[in-house]
Amino acid sequence: MIRISGLVKRFGGLEAVKKLDLHVPAGEIFGFLGPNGAGKTTTVKLLCGLLKPTEGSLSVAGFDVGSRTLEAKRSLGLVPDEPFVYPKLSGAEYLRFIGELYGVPLPEQRRRIPELLEMFELGRWGGELVESYSHGMRQKLVIAGVLLHQPKVLLLDEPMVGLDPKSARMAKEILLTLSKRGTTIFMCTHILEIAEKLCHRIGIMIAGSLVALGTLPELRAQASREGSDLEDVFLSLTGGTEYAALLKNL
Amino acid sequence: MTCAPSPRLGLLLRRRAACLRNSFRSLSAYEWVRNAAFSAAGVGLLLGLYWGFHRMVAYLDGVELIGKLLIWKLTAMMLLTTFSMVAISGLLTSLTTLYYSYDLRFLMQAPVPIRAIFLDKSLESIFFSSWMIGLVLVPYIAALADVGGYGWGFYAAFFLLLGPFLALASSAGIAFTLVILYCFPSSRTRDAVYIIATFSLTLVYGLIRFAEPEKLIRPDALHVVADYLKFLRAPTAPYAPSWWLTKALSSVAAGNAAAFWRHAALLAGCAAFVYALLVLLAGRVYFVGYSGAQEGSLRRLEPPLGPLLEGRLAGLLGAGRDLATLFWRERKCFFRDVKHWSQILLILGLIFVYLYSVKRIPLDNQDVRSVISFLNVGVAGFVIAALGLRFTYPAISLEGRSWWVVGSAPVSLRTVMRQKYLFSAIPMLAVAFTLGLWTNRLLETDAFTSWLSLSTLLLMTGVIVAMGIGYGALFPMFNVENIHQIESSLGGFVYMASSLSYVGFTIMILSWPMQMHFKERFGKAAAWDWRIVGLCVLAVVALNALALVVPWTLGRRKLEAYEGS
Incomplete structure (x- = not known):
């Protein structure tokens, strides 16, 4: 479903993504981890056509993102790390806008928009302008938006940030259900517990390079940390224990 | 626990200075040259005013x-x-x-x-x-x-x-x-x-x-x-x-x-x-x-679950669903933003004062009135360009931090730009038509000048709006706090300078047929030199093609390659 070959992205002198090769098949939940500034969000932006690659190619649902951009975008749903949506639209209007842009038939929009608003406990807020929403409410609205058009591939950049525990639980269950139905989910997250519980495979990126890739047992083996949890594996691969001396001075 | 003294204004101002310094340091050679060129143009404008x-x-x-x-x-x-x-x-x-x-x-x-x-x-x-x-x-x-x-x-x-x-x-x-x-x-x-x-x-x-x-x-x-x-x-x-x-x-x-x-x-x-x-x-x-x-602000709006007005119109006109949807969203957002209403109020005042000023021009001579009517094309062109700076040029940048919604959606940037064009062109053409038609009526302009001035004004408006969208796409600013920062930016200046030059060149070209028209009115035989008329038509076509295509194409390419956050 997602195929990335020799992907390079440079911003001036900075190489944000270095020769990335990755294949995520249909129905897989893929967790993309890495420290801040590792290149995860850049990769997501490249996948959804918000950035152009310097080298290499990406394809989504069989469509090359560079040459068949619109078909690729039609198969995608993006939940960005910062859920900014038009402040002067109401929640229901935003969903309507998304429905129209992604070609969802009107009878289906009529049925699903109120359902989705209710599902995310936004029913009471559907008629209010987005400018009056909290961060978490906007996050829920954006997730509702991608569910409305039922994409084949979901790109999620920190989807749980800002969600209350109930909504976060629901979001996790939604992802599992979608995955079972064949939707590919590409998720950047810093919440290792979520990655551990949800993801079929995990990739760890550091400074633009994919340094580890595989299932949790495979990652444990790579990090030589049998029986440890993802946090230990992640820290041993990314290096996270050298702050012990700093802690003493805190 | 130590208690640090509260930071004062000095610290806040130092962080502004640091931001400014870093902005200068991060400029590339191209940006330095570009900024220098535009600054030189700004100085030129001030010299013109002087x-x-x-x-x-x-x-x-x-x-x-x-x-x-x-x-x-x-x-x-x-x-x-x-x-x-x-x-x-x-x-x-x-x-x-x-x-x-x-x-x-x-x-x-x-x-x-x-x-x-x-x-x-x-x-x-x-x-x-x-x-x-x-x-x-x-x-x-x-x-x-x-x-x-x-x-x-x-x-x-x-x-x-x-x-x-x-x-x-x-x-x-x-x-x-x-x-x-x-x-x-x-x-x-x-x-x-x-x-x-x-x-x-x-x-x-x-x-x-x-x-x-x-x-x-x-x-x-x-x-x-x-x-x-x-x-x-x-x-x-x-x-x-x-x-x-x-x-x-x-x-x-x-x-x-x-x-x-x-x-x-x-x-x-x-x-x-x-x-x-x-x-x-x-x-x-x-x-x-x-x-x-x-x-x-809280307001309870009905969920829009019926067919969209724009969708119905698009169906009648054979336009795409994407265009209609974008237009619908733009209309909703535009009219809910009070800043825009207030600007509309200002424009109505401007039109009124403009026409009042035309009415007060003390002219008894029919020929002079016709000349004024022709020159009015330049003034009205300036007004349209100024309105474009407020409404058209910022249209792309006003997508703001919601740009990702359209950027990641299956809709081409051509369609986005066309929708912005349409949304701006309709009211601008209405303003231009009002100014042109009423000026001609108030001045009792002759038929030839009336037609020439009105059609030129409408043509110029269409092109100026395209320039506004093109330059807006060429200099996108999605992370600004208010519209004034967009208007007063370098791109705003370039748009204004280009559109005013375009208005100036148009007046220059059309002054030839106007001269011939007046020669005819004053009784000169064979006043019309059709070779010059043909040359003027060619010049108008070339100028408009240039003004329309260059900023539009450059803007679309820039937007496609946009890498800002």
Whole structure:
């Protein structure tokens, strides 16, 4: 479903993504981890056509993102790390806008928009302008938006940030259900517990390079940390224990 | 635990200086060259203004006996206008900077005294609300000094007082915002303030026009000479700081140092007093207004689950669903933003004053009226370009941080740009049509000139709107806090300079057929040289193709390769 070959992205002198090769098949939940500034969000932006690659190619649902951009975008749903949506639209209007842009038939929009608003406990807020929403409410609205058009591939950049525990639980269950139905989910997250519980495979990126890739047992083996949890594996691969001396001075 | 002293204004200003320094350091060679070129164009524009002002002041100076009176009356009017504009601009700018800046959430929760935040934000408001209007004064003052032979002391006096003058004007606007948001701390108040401010601006604009400044150069407009002299000698708003600045400048021009210092002290003292009062007041009232302004306005809107109006129209016209959807969203967002309503109010005022001015042109000769009607194409073109700077040019950038929605959606950037074009072109063509048609009617223009001027104006409007969208895409600014930052950016300047050049070239080309038309009216045989007409048509086609295609294509490519956050 997602195929990335020799992907390079440079911003001036900075190489944000270095020769990335990755294949995520249909129905897989893929967790993309890495420290801040590792290149995860850049990769997501490249996948959804918000950035152009310097080298290499990406394809989504069989469509090359560079040459068949619109078909690729039609198969995608993006939940960005910062859920900014038009402040002067109401929640229901935003969903309507998304429905129209992604070609969802009107009878289906009529049925699903109120359902989705209710599902995310936004029913009471559907008629209010987005400018009056909290961060978490906007996050829920954006997730509702991608569910409305039922994409084949979901790109999620920190989807749980800002969600209350109930909504976060629901979001996790939604992802599992979608995955079972064949939707590919590409998720950047810093919440290792979520990655551990949800993801079929995990990739760890550091400074633009994919340094580890595989299932949790495979990652444990790579990090030589049998029986440890993802946090230990992640820290041993990314290096996270050298702050012990700093802690003493805190 | 240690308790650090609260950071003061110095620290806040140092972070601004650091940001500015870093912006300069991160400029590439191309950006340096580009900025230098545009700055040079800006200087050229100021030189053009200087040339125009110089001619006008020199003309007034040549009027026997009352030349100097005329000049100082004009100066007083100019400064009063500047003061009013900066005050209203300060009101509008401070609404954003004081209550809706991105960094306020951080500053408000940090251990920074509220007065330090106010000082930082109010200085920003003063700068952004006044720099451009203040800059336009410089060529006027330079022309005044040159014609009067006043020397460097005059310039020194002007620059010494310019700061307090602009600060005082802007402080008046800020004070209004501060008080009104304290009394009614809600986002609804913000909307009301926008409307009040714009209504005031429209009123000021109308009052200036109805004050009939043309009386300055047309003594016959007043019944007797005594009335005229009385009008010239009378102070223009004697209690307004603009009058103190006028008196200070006229005193230094006349070599009266004592009078200069008296008025300078009055102006500077008043500015310092008002600003100090503002800072004192801010300590008590600023946070209340800030807190209230953070609440979103609640309104219960019906879920839009029926067919969209735009969708139905698109079905009838054979346009795409994407275009219709984008148009629907733009319409909803546009009309819900009170800032846009207020601007519409301003435009209605502008049209009214424009047509009133046309009606007041004292012309009895049919031929001269036709010439004026033709030249009106240039003036109306300028008006359309100015409106484009406010409405069309920012259209792409106003997608703001929601750009990712459209950017990641299955919709081409061509469609996005076309939708923006349509949304802007429809009202702009209506304005152009109103201005062109009514001007021709009021001036009773002959049929040929009427058709030529009206069709040219409509063509120019279509192209100027395309230039606005093209340049807007070429210089996108998705992370700005207010629309004024988009308008006053480098891209805004390039758009304005390009569209005005386009208007100028169009008038130049069409002046040939107009000449031939007048030769025919004056009875000259074989007045029409069809080779020249053909050449003009070719030139018009080439100019419009260039103006339409170049910014549009460059803009689309830039937007496709956009890599900002």
